[in-house]
Amino acid sequence: MTAQLPVESISKLSELHPKPNHIRFQYGTAGFRTLGNVLDSVLFRVGILAALRSKRLDGKTIGVMVTASHNPEHDNGVKLVDPRGEMLEAAWEVHATSLANAATTSDFVEQLEALIRSAKIDLSKPARVVYARDTRPSGPALVAALEDGFKAIGADARNAGVTTTPILHYFVRSINTKGTKNEYGEDSEDGYFTKLSSAFKKLVTGKPQLPPLVVDCANGVGAEGISKISPYLGESLTLIPHNTATTTPGALNNACGADYVKTSQKLPPSLASVLKPGQRACSLDGDADRLIYYYLDDRGQFHMLDGDKIAALVAAFIVELVKSAGLEGEIQVGVVQTAYANGSSTKYLAEVRSTHLFVYRMRDRVDRLSSPQRLPVRCVPTGVKHLHHAAEHFAVGVYFEANGHGTALFSPETQEKLESHEPTTPAQSTALNHLLSLTRLINQTVGDAISDMLLVETVLAHKSYSGLEWDSLYVDLPNRLVKVVVVDRHAFKTEDAERRLVSPKGLQAKIDDLVKRYDGGRSFVRPSGTEDVVRVYGEAVIKSQADELAFRVAGLVYDETGGDPATRPKEFI
Numbered sequence: 001m002t003a004q005l006p007v008e009s010i011s012k013l014s015e016l017h018p019k020p021n022h023i024r025f026q027y028g029t030a031g032f033r034t035l036g037n038v039l040d041s042v043l044f045r046v047g048i049l050a051a052l053r054s055k056r057l058d059g060k061t062i063g064v065m066v067t068a069s070h071n072p073e074h075d076n077g078v079k080l081v082d083p084r085g086e087m088l089e090a091a092w093e094v095h096a097t098s099l100a101n102a103a104t105t106s107d108f109v110e111q112l113e114a115l116i117r118s119a120k121i122d123l124s125k126p127a128r129v130v131y132a133r134d135t136r137p138s139g140p141a142l143v144a145a146l147e148d149g150f151k152a153i154g155a156d157a158r159n160a161g162v163t164t165t166p167i168l169h170y171f172v173r174s175i176n177t178k179g180t181k182n183e184y185g186e187d188s189e190d191g192y193f194t195k196l197s198s199a200f201k202k203l204v205t206g207k208p209q210l211p212p213l214v215v216d217c218a219n220g221v222g223a224e225g226i227s228k229i230s231p232y233l234g235e236s237l238t239l240i241p242h243n244t245a246t247t248t249p250g251a252l253n254n255a256c257g258a259d260y261v262k263t264s265q266k267l268p269p270s271l272a273s274v275l276k277p278g279q280r281a282c283s284l285d286g287d288a289d290r291l292i293y294y295y296l297d298d299r300g301q302f303h304m305l306d307g308d309k310i311a312a313l314v315a316a317f318i319v320e321l322v323k324s325a326g327l328e329g330e331i332q333v334g335v336v337q338t339a340y341a342n343g344s345s346t347k348y349l350a351e352v353r354s355t356h357l358f359v360y361r362m363r364d365r366v367d368r369l370s371s372p373q374r375l376p377v378r379c380v381p382t383g384v385k386h387l388h389h390a391a392e393h394f395a396v397g398v399y400f401e402a403n404g405h406g407t408a409l410f411s412p413e414t415q416e417k418l419e420s421h422e423p424t425t426p427a428q429s430t431a432l433n434h435l436l437s438l439t440r441l442i443n444q445t446v447g448d449a450i451s452d453m454l455l456v457e458t459v460l461a462h463k464s465y466s467g468l469e470w471d472s473l474y475v476d477l478p479n480r481l482v483k484v485v486v487v488d489r490h491a492f493k494t495e496d497a498e499r500r501l502v503s504p505k506g507l508q509a510k511i512d513d514l515v516k517r518y519d520g521g522r523s524f525v526r527p528s529g530t531e532d533v534v535r536v537y538g539e540a541v542i543k544s545q546a547d548e549l550a551f552r553v554a555g556l557v558y559d560e561t562g563g564d565p566a567t568r569p570k571e572f573i
């Protein structure tokens, strides 16, 4: 007898989680994300969808994370994690969206049955899920709705409690690889912290100890991660956590955190009296998957080291290690960016040889280890899944969004090569061991602020770089990001990895005309996948010009799409 969908229990519990009228939900680049108080029905339905996804994949464990990352505290969201710890397969994003929008319980059940038929889901298979949430106040109620979904369909669901997004991804991969030759780690927080900290300690053994690092935890779940990992790190690294008020109403991501620093290009005010000139600091975002570094120079001037600077630092380091291990030509390192990557970073990565000569001049000594190899750099559309998939095509794929989300992926073949390579000199052996430790230090499932922080600290320790020296790898081009509220952001369609608009018709030509008038000008327009806005990016050689370009393009966007002249923001020149 084939197993049946438990329609009765689903219907009964679904009635407790009705879909609000007049709201259209969309599974976007980061799952569902909107005001926390309208998401109840979505969470219930996602619980059922996660179980079906698990059944479809033969009982593999699926992850569910309840978070709205860097968004304001009143927002919340939910996203599914596929068995290898990566983002949900795109085809299922569509199923998630239509299920979330079914108007009534009977529509919902009908759609579930259609999905079971079309995706050929064998209901007799087990359904296994692991779920977690961040520290948002709306989290517990949303998790209760999610649990009703699990109960309704009879899923075997494990509650991972309050933890960071990357730790949840780590759990998913660890659970699904348990007992296989690809075992990823122990599926506990202790397993995670032990794995990262022991790799870090190996990597920095014998290197001069770095001064303590100030960590802005965005008043979010990263505060718990930072306080938990500190004892594991012992003397290898001292962390000084700030913004750890996870229970203070309104504090989450408020004037702190990676997104605040990146968008406002400023020091969080709470660190103004903390940070001393020359001291390194970093900010995590609300669910600890983004990381931005910064420091104050001797004059107290703020300098940001964003995802692009992290990518440059990390990619060059890995290239050097590959070369030192005697694996040059066998392991190709590549970098993946989005259109938001600073133009200078793309140039730096593509011209590693000449830039290192520049570094040489700045630092007054030859950095002989720096590789003259050119790095392939690819540009993909915004969204972690695009970056992740493109990075998988390289032997080692480094990807970072400018906003600080990123990681480095070692392909299974690379992993094997590293494990079986026979070094011929002690220097090769050391470099090889470092590469192997990096494969354990770096979260291979998703961007992870804690893991990335230890990665950056590793490179700084190896190269004896301060923030200033790291910063001088290249000089950022001034840039400006502007949001425009339009009637229908879906009218904006792009091509060429979001660098050009194809619709509305004629708008791109006008943007091109404007861009030509600015020295080093670059600008592009795309609809946001997480907010109901259109984003405009402008870049130029001089800051005032970058601002002007971005605001002029924003003005074009606003006018072209029938925005009301009366409400046209004044700064749109």
Ligand code: NG1
Residues within 6 Å of the ligand: 029, 030, 069, 340, 382, 383, 384, 401, 403, 405, 527, 528, 529, 530, 531, 535
């Ligand atoms: P949208 O809202 O689509 O621009 C934002 C970020 C992305 C990504 C997602 C997911 C920018 C400009 N965009 O996407 O890079 O991180 O959120 O969180 O930073």
Ligand code: ZN
Residues within 6 Å of the ligand: 069, 070, 165, 285, 286, 287, 288, 289, 290
């Ligand atoms: Zn995040």
